[in-house]
Structure formats: structure tokens, C-alpha cells
Amino acid sequence: MSAAAQLVRQIRSTNLVFWRNPASAFFTFVFPLMFLVIFTTLFGNAETEIPGIEGTISTSTFYVASMATFAVISACYTNIGISIVFSREAGILKRTRGTPLPAWIYLSGRVAHATFVAFLLVVITVAFGALVYEAEIPTGATLFRFVVTMLVGAASFSALALALTAAIPNGDAAPPIVNASILPLLFLSDVFIPLGPDPAAWVDVVGKVFPVRHFTLSMQAAFLGTPFEWTDVLIVAAWGVGGLVLAARFFTWEPRR
Amino acid sequence: MTERVIEIRGLRKSYGDVEAVRGIDLHVDRGEVFALLGPNGAGKTTATEILEGYRSRTAGEVFVLGHDPAKRSTELKRRVGIVLQSTGVDPFLTVRETVELYAGYYPDPRDVDDVIDLVGLGEKRRSRVNKLSGGQHRRLDVAIALAGDPELLFLDEPTTGFDPSARRNAWEIVRNLAGIGKTVWLTTHFMDEAQYLAGRVAVITKGEIVAEGPPDSLAGRDRMQARIRFRVGADAPEPPSMGQRLGPDGVFEIDADDPARPLHELTGWSLEHGVSLDGLRVDRPTLEDVYLELTGGEEGTE
Numbered sequence: 001m002s003a004a005a006q007l008v009r010q011i012r013s014t015n016l017v018f019w020r021n022p023a024s025a026f027f028t029f030v031f032p033l034m035f036l037v038i039f040t041t042l043f044g045n046a047e048t049e050i051p052g053i054e055g056t057i058s059t060s061t062f063y064v065a066s067m068a069t070f071a072v073i074s075a076c077y078t079n080i081g082i083s084i085v086f087s088r089e090a091g092i093l094k095r096t097r098g099t100p101l102p103a104w105i106y107l108s109g110r111v112a113h114a115t116f117v118a119f120l121l122v123v124i125t126v127a128f129g130a131l132v133y134e135a136e137i138p139t140g141a142t143l144f145r146f147v148v149t150m151l152v153g154a155a156s157f158s159a160l161a162l163a164l165t166a167a168i169p170n171g172d173a174a175p176p177i178v179n180a181s182i183l184p185l186l187f188l189s190d191v192f193i194p195l196g197p198d199p200a201a202w203v204d205v206v207g208k209v210f211p212v213r214h215f216t217l218s219m220q221a222a223f224l225g226t227p228f229e230w231t232d233v234l235i236v237a238a239w240g241v242g243g244l245v246l247a248a249r250f251f252t253w254e255p256r257r
Numbered sequence: 258m259t260e261r262v263i264e265i266r267g268l269r270k271s272y273g274d275v276e277a278v279r280g281i282d283l284h285v286d287r288g289e290v291f292a293l294l295g296p297n298g299a300g301k302t303t304a305t306e307i308l309e310g311y312r313s314r315t316a317g318e319v320f321v322l323g324h325d326p327a328k329r330s331t332e333l334k335r336r337v338g339i340v341l342q343s344t345g346v347d348p349f350l351t352v353r354e355t356v357e358l359y360a361g362y363y364p365d366p367r368d369v370d371d372v373i374d375l376v377g378l379g380e381k382r383r384s385r386v387n388k389l390s391g392g393q394h395r396r397l398d399v400a401i402a403l404a405g406d407p408e409l410l411f412l413d414e415p416t417t418g419f420d421p422s423a424r425r426n427a428w429e430i431v432r433n434l435a436g437i438g439k440t441v442w443l444t445t446h447f448m449d450e451a452q453y454l455a456g457r458v459a460v461i462t463k464g465e466i467v468a469e470g471p472p473d474s475l476a477g478r479d480r481m482q483a484r485i486r487f488r489v490g491a492d493a494p495e496p497p498s499m500g501q502r503l504g505p506d507g508v509f510e511i512d513a514d515d516p517a518r519p520l521h522e523l524t525g526w527s528l529e530h531g532v533s534l535d536g537l538r539v540d541r542p543t544l545e546d547v548y549l550e551l552t553g554g555e556e557g558t559e
Contacts, residue, residue, distance in 0.1 A: 001361070013350075013358050020349030020385075090345030098309060098339040099362040099405070100331045254311070 003105060010101075010109025011116070018113065028079065028117065032071040032125050039063045039192065040133060048194045052226040059194070061136075064129030065223040066191045069153075069216040071121035073182060076114045076154045081161035081168070081178040084110065089171040093253040103253075107162065115154040122150060126223075138222040146222035152233050153215045156240025160211075163243040166250035182212075189213035190220075211239040260287040261320070262409055262440045263308060268317035270303050270464075277303040279464035280317070285457075287408075290431065290441040292455035292472075294448070296552055300464040301444040302342060305413050308442065309339050322409060335363055338402030342413045346397065348387035352378055355386055356400050363405030376400045376430055392423035399430060410434060412443045416450060428453055448545040458544075462552040472544055483516040485509075485523070487537040497526050508536070 001009075019025055040060040047056035087093050096106050129135035138146050164181060168174050186192050188203050189212035195203065207213035214232035221228035263285040270278040278300045285291040295301050306312040307319060310326035310333070319326060324333040346355050356373055360366035373382050376396040381389065389397060395415060402410055412431065416424045431454050434441055445451055451458050452472045459469040468475055488508050489496065499519045501511045513519050516539050527534050542550075 006361075009358075009361060013354075016354070017347045017349050087345075087347075091341065091343055092345050092347060094311070094341065095339075095344040095346070095401070098311070098334065098337075098341070099359060100334040100364075101362040102331070 003102070006101065006105050007108055007112070010105055011112050014109055014113040015116070018117070028075065029121060029124065031074060032067045032121055033128055035070060035192075036063055036067040036125060036129065039066070049197050050194070050220070050224055050226055051197045053224065057224055058133070060129070060133035061223060062194055062220070064126060064133060064135040065220040066216060067125045067129070068122045068150075068223075069191050069212075069219045070186065071125050072118045072150060072153045072215075073157055073186070073212070075118035075121055076111070077157035077161045077182055078178055079117070080110060080114050080158050081164050082174045084162065084165050085168045085174040086171050088165065088253065089255045091255055094255065097253045111155065111158040111162075114158055115151070118154050119150070135223060142222050142228075145228055146219070149215070149218040149222070149233055149236075152237050152240070153218075156211060156236050156243065157215075159240045159243035159247060161243075162251055163246035166247070166252060169256050185210050185212040189216060191216050211236045261285070262287050262289075262322060263291075263442060264318070264320040265304075265308075266318040268304065268307065268319060269315045270300075270307060270312065271315045277464055278307075278314075281461070281464075281466050283459055283466065283469070285440060285442060287440050288435070288438055289457060290435045290443065290455050292443045292445055292451040292458045293461055294445060294451045294458050294548065295461035296446055299461045299552070301446075301461060302413055304461070305411055305442065305444055309337070309341075309411055310334075335405065336408045338405060338407035338410045340395075340398045340402045340410070340412045340415055342417075344398065346386050346401070349385060351383050351385055352389070352397060352400075353382040355397065356404050359401045360404035365406060366404055367406040369404070372400045372403050375403065375433065377426055392419050392426075395419065395423075395427065396430070399427075403434075407439070409440045409442065412441060414444055414446070416445070416447065424450070448543070448548055452544050460548060460551050467551045468547070475544060475547055481542050482512040482514055483539055483541055485511040485513065485516055485519060485537075485539050487523070487534040489532050489534065493532040494530055496532075497522065499523065 040063050043059045043063075046059045048059045048062055049056050050062070084093075093106075097103065126135065126137060130137050161178070164178065165174075168177050185206070188206050189210065190207065191212060195207070199207070214235045217226070218228060218232045218236070220226050261284055263283070265281060265283045268278055268281045269276065281304065293301050293304065303312065307314050308321055308326055310329045313327055322333060322336050324330055326333060350358065352373060353369060357369050360369050360372070370379075370382070373379055376399050378393060378396055378400060381393060386394070386397065395418075399412070399415065402412075415431070416427045419427060428450065431441060431443070435454075441454075443451075443454060455472060457470065458472045458475055459466050460475070461467070486508050496509065499511055499522060501509045503509055511519050511523075520539065523534065526532070
């Protein structure tokens with residue numbers, strides 16, 4: 001069987017497992033929508049200032065972009081980080097390692113499936129935002145840049161999650177470690193709370209160093225009409241490459257218990 | 258013409274200051290069922306996982322089907338099936354989907370349904386894996402290992418935690434494998450399992466091989482003296498002197514190279530005096546006796 005055929009097979013098998021656990025699948029999809037509704041309800045009717053454009057925009061539009069960001073991060077970073085550790089501790093990774101299936105195909109299958117889920121999530125979130133909050137759906141060159149941004153983000157956050165699993169000692173520790181590594185950034189990086197034109201200096205530094213704010217700025221460009229910078233996408237990609245290098249060096253296939 | 262499927266020379270493995278495997282030499286030929294027998298922590302799993310390619314070795318030479326397993330070559334993995342001591346599968350797939358998934362990793366897999374029938378999970382083929390009992394899980398492990406039609410099968414403590422009937426079933430499966438010409442490397446700490454399944458046994462303790470051979474003659478057990486045991490009622494006369502000892506539990510024991518003569522004498526005396534010989538037994542040392550002797554009856558630490 002060719003590598004491509006094997007990869008497709010892995011994605012399908014991962015997909016089958018994903019939908020066979022409806023409770024998990026359901027909440028993966030509901031989570032970003034729930035946050036979208038909560039944030040827009042709390043801050044929804046306000047207008048917010050966004051650096052880079054004149055005047056203000058509706059907060060609800062801002063949150064459609066934010067939840068698209070959040071959807072990609074939760075499907076690729078949070079889900080991969082936690083589910084790979086679970087598979088490792090259950091011995092599934094070790095068993096797979098004893099078969100002729102190349103390691104990269106197994107992991108690529110998981111990452112490609114997470115990207116597929118992220119894509120579905122973004123489509124659902126954006127469709128919901130368009131229907132309920134009158135967000136605009138990107139078209140043309142904006143749509144193209146949006147898709148590239150999304151794919152780069154999905155790949156990079158997946159790679160970072162794979163690297164992070166090496167630092168997670170057991171299954172119980174996976175959810176707290178994964179969440180603790182991403183939630184603060186979601187708050188400090190213009191995703192959950194608009195930073196406005198004048199954030200605190202250290203918050204600004206955090207945003208510039210870590211990939212989340214660069215990622216969400218690129219996502220905002222698709223929805224809010226803010227300027228799009230390829231530099232942001234490149235910084236996200238650089239983090240992804242760093243994650244891949246660390247994962248290649250430290251990723252483990254055997255349970256640690 | 259025999260073919261070496263596994264060849265181990267001077268294998269050592271240290272973890273820090275601890276030497277888990279201290280220089281072992283072993284070989285397994287094609288078609289053999291070989292059992293590595295030893296207490297927990299003796300180094301069985303370490304040695305096995307080196308052969309499977311999961312662990313590196315500190316010193317020595319290892320060849321599995323002519324390959325160095327440390328190189329983890331795809332070519333070798335295609336010809337080997339592995340049942341690890343504890344591994345999982347995705348709980349939401351069915352038995353058939355699981356076996357099919359793994360079969361697809363091999364260039365020339367066996368028929369999925371045949372494999373499932375072979376391990377006796379035919380009625381469970383549509384069940385989700387998370388609905389299986391512990392014994393059925395283990396059989397699924399064996400089915401997965403067989404899916405690729407391997408020449409060589411590693412079974413690391415395949416029946417630990419089984420109830421007696423599940424063990425019997427598992428044994429039949431392994432016997433069937435031997436019947437279709439597979440080479441099997443088995444680890445166990447059950448004497449009866451080694452005795453029943455293996456054509457050749459090596460006993461490992463504290464990282465060293467202390468005995469090796471067919472289970473029936475391991476450590477010269479077939480040449481050891483037979484032991485006659487019996488007891489008599491409290492009011493019975495003293496048996497004739499044949500070198501017997503009287504144990505504290507009231508059981509007489511006689512050791513003899515050839516038990517025919519003392520037995521003849523004993524039964525004659527019994528008939529003559531109308532004394533019944535309760536619990537009369539004649540045994541060679543069991544594999545377990547030999548094993549306990551060899552391993553000092555000690556459980557290692559791991």
C-alpha cells in the first residue's frame with residue numbers, strides 16, 4: 001500500500017474512533033459555539049476599538065474571529081495533546097510502534113484528522129456567526145489567506161501539542177497541563193478579551209513572543225478587515241517547526257506509568 | 258536443516274547501576290516454541306523487549322530473523338507479531354475493525370475472520386473492544402499479533418490474570434500456532450504453562466540463564482531420584498526399613514533411583530499386614546521443584 005493510501009486509512013480509522021465517542025465529539029463541537037454565545041452575550045452589544053482600522057467594530061464580529069482561532073487551537077492543540085497522551089498511556093502507541101506502519105504516517109493521520117475537525121468547527125462557527133451575528137464570510141483573496149492561515153495554524157499547534165506530550169508524565173496530568181499551557185495565552189492574546197489599542201506592556205510582549213496572538217491577528221484579518229501580515233503566519237509556522245524539532249527529539253511511544 | 262530464528266550472544270542490559278540482563282546466550286530455531294521462564298523482575302521482559310526492538314542493549318549480539326532488532330527495520334517488523342505484557346487498543350472499535358486495522362499494516366495479512374476464529378472470538382467480532390472481558394482482550398491481542406501472518410511470535414506473559422479455563426483456551430491457541438509452523442518466543446512464570454507449551458525452556462533469574470533444555474529433562478530432572486510418599490494409620494505396625502524418613506506431617510518418604518523394588522516391597526508388606534497405604538504417590542521432581550531450586554524460591558524486585 002502506498003504511503004498516501006496508508007495515511008488515508010489512518011485518518012479514516014481516527015475519524016471512526018472520534019465519532020464512536022459521541023460525548024467527546026459533541027462537546028468538541030459545542031465548546032467554541034458556547035463560548036461564542038457567552039462572550040457575545042456578555043460583551044455583545046458594545047463596540048470595540050481594533051488597532052489597524054478606523055472607528056470601532058461590533059464585539060460580536062470580533063468574537064466570530066476569536067472563536068475560529070479558538071476552534072483551531074482546541075481541535076489541534078488541546079485535543080491532540082490530551083488524546084495522544086491517553087493513547088500512549090493505554091499502550092496503543094507502543095503497539096503501533098511494533099507494526100510496520102511508519103511512525104510519521106500514524107502521527108500525520110492523527111494531525112490530519114484534527115485539522116479536519118478544526119476545519120468543520122471553523123465552518124460551523126463562522127456559519128453560526130453569519131446567521132446570528134451577521135458576521136461577514138470572507139471571499140476571494142481574503143478567503144485564500146484565511147485558509148492558508150488556518151492550515152498553518154492547525155499544523156503548528158498540532159506539532160506543539162506533540163512536543164508538549166513529552167513533558168506530560170501520565171494521563172491524569174494531561175488535561176491540566178495542556179490547559180494550563182494554552183488558556184493564559186488565550187486570555188492574553190486578543191482571543192477571549194479584546195486587547196484594544198493600548199494593552200499593558202508585558203501583555204504586548206507575551207503576544208509578540210508566543211504564537212497565539214499572531215494567529216488570531218491573521219484570523220481577524222479575514223473577518224474584521226484589519227491588515228493581514230504574512231509575518232504573523234510565518235511566526236506561527238516558526239513555532240510549528242520548533243515544535244516539530246522538539247517532538248522529533250523527545251516524543252515517546254511508551255507508557256510512563 | 259534447522260534455521261536460527263533468534264540468536265543471542267552475550268546480551269547485557271544495564272539501567273544505571275542495575276544490570277537487568279547479565280550476559281545471556283540463547284537461540285531459537287524455526288518452528289520451536291521456546292519459553293523463557295523466571296520470577297518477576299528476573300529480566301524476562303527486558304530481554305524480550307530487546308528482541309522486539311523496543312529497548313536498546315548495553316552489550317552483546319542479537320539477531321532476529323537475521324536482523325538486528327535495534328535498527329527497527331520495517332522489513333523485520335513485517336515478519337514478527339508481538340503480544341506485549343500490557344497494551345491497549347482503541348476502545349470504541351469492534352473486534353473485527355481492530356484486527357482489520359492492524360492487518361492492513363502488513364503486506365500479506367491473514368484473513369481477518371480466520372484470525373478472529375482462530376483465537377475464539379468469532380461470536381464477538383461485532384462487539385466493541387470495551388465490552389470484552391480481560392481474557393477476551395488478551396485473545397484480541399493475540400489476534401492482532403497474528404493478523405500480519407508473522408513467522409515469529411513474541412508472547413510476553415500471555416496468560417497472566419487468566420482464570421483456569423481461559424488459560425486452557427489460550428494454550429490451545431498457542432499449540433495451534435506451533436501446529437502451523439510458527440516460531441514462538443514465550444515468557445511466563447507459570448511452570449505448567451512452560452511444560453505444556455514449550456519444546457525448550459530456559460530459566461532466567463537475576464538476569465542470568467541458570468538452566469536450559471526440554472521441560473521434561475530440565476536440569477537433569479529426568480535423572481533425579483524418584484520419591485515415594487505414603488502414610489499409614491496410627492495403630493499400624495512400623496513399615497520395613499527401606500531407608501524411609503518420617504516427616505513431621507506423618508508422611509513417609511523414600512528416595513530411590515529405581516522405585517520398582519521399594520514399591521514392590523512396600524505393597525507386599527501392605528497386603529501381608531492388611532495396612533492401607535494412604536496417599537501413596539511416586540514422583541520425579543516436578544518442573545516446579547527444579548525451578549524453585551534453581552531460582553532459590555526468590556521473587557526478584559522490579
